[in-house]
Amino acid sequence: xxxxxxxxxxxxxxxxxxxxxxxxxxxxxxxxxxxxxxxxxxxxxxxxxxxxxxxxxxxxxxxxxxxxxxxxxxxxxxxxxxxxxxxxxxxxxxxxxxxxxxxxxxxxxxxxxxxxxxxxxxxxxxxxxxxxxxxxxxxxxxxxxxxxxxxxxxxxxxxxxxxxxxxxxxxxxxxxxxxxxxxxxxxxxxxxxxxxxxxxxxxxxxxxxxxxxxxxxxxxxxxxxxxxxxxxxxxxxxxxxxxxxxxxxxxxxxxxxxxxxxxxxxxxxxxxxxxxxxxxxxxxxxxxxxxxxxxxxxxxxxxxxxxxxxxxxxxxxxxxxxxxxxxxxxxxxxxxxxxxxxxxxxxxxxxxxxxxxxxxxxxxxxxxxxxxxxxxxxxxxxxxxxxxxxxxxxxxxxxxxxxxxxxxxxxxxxxxxxxxxxxxxxxxxxxxxxxxxxxxxxxxxxxxxxxxxxxxxxxxxxxxxxxxxxxxxxxxxxxxxxxxxxxxxxxxxxxxxxxxxxxxxxxxxxxxxxxxxxxxxxxxxxxxxxxxxxxxxxxxxxxxxxxxxxxxxxxxxxxxxxxxxxxxxxxxxxxxxxxxxxxxxxxxxxxxxxxxxxxxxxxxxxxxxxxxxxxxxxxxxxxxxxxxxxxx
Numbered sequence: 082x083x084x085x086x087x088x089x090x091x092x093x094x095x096x097x098x099x100x101x102x103x104x105x106x107x108x109x110x111x112x113x114x115x116x117x118x119x120x121x122x123x124x125x126x127x128x129x130x131x132x133x134x135x136x137x138x139x140x141x142x143x144x145x146x147x148x149x150x151x152x153x154x155x156x157x158x159x160x161x162x163x164x165x166x167x168x169x170x171x172x173x174x175x176x177x178x179x180x181x182x183x184x185x186x187x188x189x190x191x192x193x194x195x196x197x198x199x200x201x202x203x204x205x206x207x208x209x210x211x212x213x214x215x216x217x218x219x220x221x222x223x224x225x226x227x228x229x230x231x232x233x234x235x236x237x238x239x240x241x242x243x244x245x246x247x248x249x250x251x252x253x254x255x256x257x258x259x260x261x262x263x264x265x266x267x268x269x270x271x272x273x274x275x276x277x278x279x280x281x282x283x284x285x286x287x288x289x290x291x292x293x294x295x296x297x298x299x300x301x302x303x304x305x306x307x308x309x310x311x312x313x314x315x316x317x318x319x320x321x322x323x324x325x326x327x328x329x330x331x332x333x334x335x336x337x338x339x340x341x342x343x344x345x346x347x348x349x350x351x352x353x354x355x356x357x358x359x360x361x362x363x364x365x366x367x368x369x370x371x372x373x374x375x376x377x378x379x380x381x382x383x384x385x386x387x388x389x390x391x392x393x394x395x396x397x398x399x400x401x402x403x404x405x406x407x408x409x410x411x412x413x414x415x416x417x418x419x420x421x422x423x424x425x426x427x428x429x430x431x432x433x434x435x436x437x438x439x440x441x442x443x444x445x446x447x448x449x450x451x452x453x454x455x456x457x458x459x460x461x462x463x464x465x466x467x468x469x470x471x472x473x474x475x476x477x478x479x480x481x482x483x484x485x486x487x488x489x490x491x492x493x494x495x496x497x498x499x500x501x502x503x504x505x506x507x508x509x510x511x512x513x514x515x516x517x518x519x520x521x522x523x524x525x526x527x528x529x530x531x532x533x534x535x536x537x538x539x540x541x542x543x544x545x546x547x548x549x550x551x552x553x554x555x556x557x558x559x560x561x562x563x564x565x566x567x568x569x570x571x572x573x574x575x576x577x578x579x580x581x582x583x584x585x586x587x588x589x590x591x592x593x594x595x596x597x598x599x600x601x602x603x604x605x606x607x608x609x610x611x612x613x614x615x616x617x618x619x620x621x622x623x624x625x626x627x628x629x630x631x632x633x634x635x636x637x638x639x640x641x642x643x644x645x646x647x648x649x650x651x652x653x654x655x656x657x658x659x660x661x662x663x664x665x666x667x668x669x670x671x672x673x674x675x676x677x678x679x680x681x682x683x684x685x686x687x688x689x690x691x692x693x694x695x696x697x698x699x700x701x702x703x704x705x706x707x708x709x710x711x712x713x
Contacts, residue, residue: 115260324372545700571617614630
């Protein structure tokens with residue numbers, strides 16, 4: 082193939098580029114569109130200690146960007162240097178560069194902006210009698226001007242002298258949208274600063290100084306504000322704080338994600354992956370979580386000088402940062418509103434501890450309830466009893482308001498009650514309504530609707546539970562805990578289940594026995610075309626053994642044994658839980674429904690099934706009053 086003909090160019094000697102051209106080249110990296118100008122100027126204003134910042138835009142920022150702050154201002158003798166390349170007051174040595182504590186520090190933003198736009202700098206320090214002004218570049222004259230203490234930078238006709246670059250700009254509304262998003266990002270990080278944004282003479286946004294909770298609600302919207310969880314965790318030099326949105330606040334796009342490192346908005350792949358991994362089993366695959374999080378750490382542990390726009394960072398110990406963020410967000414999501422008493426129980430203790438009103442003042446179980454917690458959570462979990470044999474007496478059938486009964490677990494949930502389980506007696510006429518309502522966030526069962534939903538009453542009103550989704554989450558968490566603790570109990574089958582298998586399935590069984598055993602399966606090849614399921618995980622003993630075996634073999638074959646246990650574990654366990662969860666149109670007794678509610682309260686992430694669907698919804702009395710026009 083012949084090389085295409087290229088026009089010849091004259092040979093030129095190597096020579097130093099003029100300063101103006103150098104600045105214009107730098108502007109191509111730093112000032113890619115009007116929003117980049119807004120970002121650089123806002124960062125400078127914050128570094129100057131501003132507590133009130135006004136942003137004025139015209140024609141999406143292309144015609145004009147004027148940013149006024151009440152910061153420290155610049156002395157007149159230093160104003161030409163402010164417009165010079167690589168001139169800054171924020172770093173002076175390599176040590177300063179490795180411990181950057183300011184947002185802007187490169188010392189090239191103003192020079193780059195001035196090279197591609199008409200720039201006017203007006204500034205006044207607190208002790209100056211009047212303001213000073215310089216127009217154009219560092220070659221301009223500093224002249225007296227009027228103005229309050231602080232700085233105003235007025236940028237007009239962006240790319241007026243580089244028309245080719247201006248052709249790449251989008252519509253006015255698009256460019257304005259990018260500028261407005263930059264202002265929102267920075268305003269969210271600094272709730273201690275008042276921000277105002279106007280476009281074409283009209284005030285679009287104004288945020289007064291306030292708390293981060295209020296600022297984040299204003300910027301991310303009411304849907305996020307009503308479905309968020311607070312997070313504040315520290316580990317050594319790391320601190321992560323802010324809000325993570327519940328899966329119900331997820332979006333079809335990743336435009337509700339705000340992550341800051343030492344106050345700087347970043348779009349870092351490592352941090353995004355850590356948060357996404359924490360949401361992986363509560364969020365549908367094509368949805369994006371919303372969050373506003375800030376990571377604080379020693380500036381020496383992060384390099385913010387790896388990208389011209391400073392949107393990316395590099396951590397000295399990226400693995401530790403990833404694990405810290407992942408576990409912190411995971412713990413926040415585990416403490417869902419269906420979980421009893423504030424903090425979520427530890428996974429190994431879920432459902433096995435006494436409720437608060439069963440404890441004495443020292444927090445120990447009272448004698449009359451002591452035996453209720455001696456038995457471990459029964460491994461042979463079945464769809465009929467939800468695996469809460471010892472919990473039946475604790476807070477299942479016994480505590481429905483108005484019910485006086487002395488049923489034992491054998492008669493309530495069948496004959497498979499765990500040895501040593503305890504049925505608490507209830508005397509006739511016992512005032513059950515006196516039990517603390519807050520101890521039972523999901524209330525007590527009233528009825529079952531169309532074999533799909535459980536209706537319950539709590540202190541707020543009506544609770545509607547999707548019984549399949551709720552049971553699926555309970556099973557899923559128990560399977561995860563059992564696998565993590567290497568305590569996947571096995572249920573041998575009295576009569577092995579045999580089925581026809583192709584050569585690939587038989588080969589998968591022979592190659593991945595270790596993985597199958599870790600998952601609680603005993604599958605053996607009886608012939609070149611026959612497999613036998615001899616044992617299954619005890620938690621799944623009532624599921625169809627053949628279907629379970631085929632699903633497990635399919636995933637193991639597709640992803641490999643080690644990947645199934647490490648990377649694909651949650652998908653596999655979710656499939657197994659879905660197979661065994663109680664199905665629609667199955668009639669439940671009131672004690673069984675109460676047992677489900679209690680187990681939800683003791684299960685992490687119980688607000689959503691592992692597909693991201695909500696498991697329950699609250700209808701407040703006030704909402705019901707509106708439906709029937711009560712009090713109107």
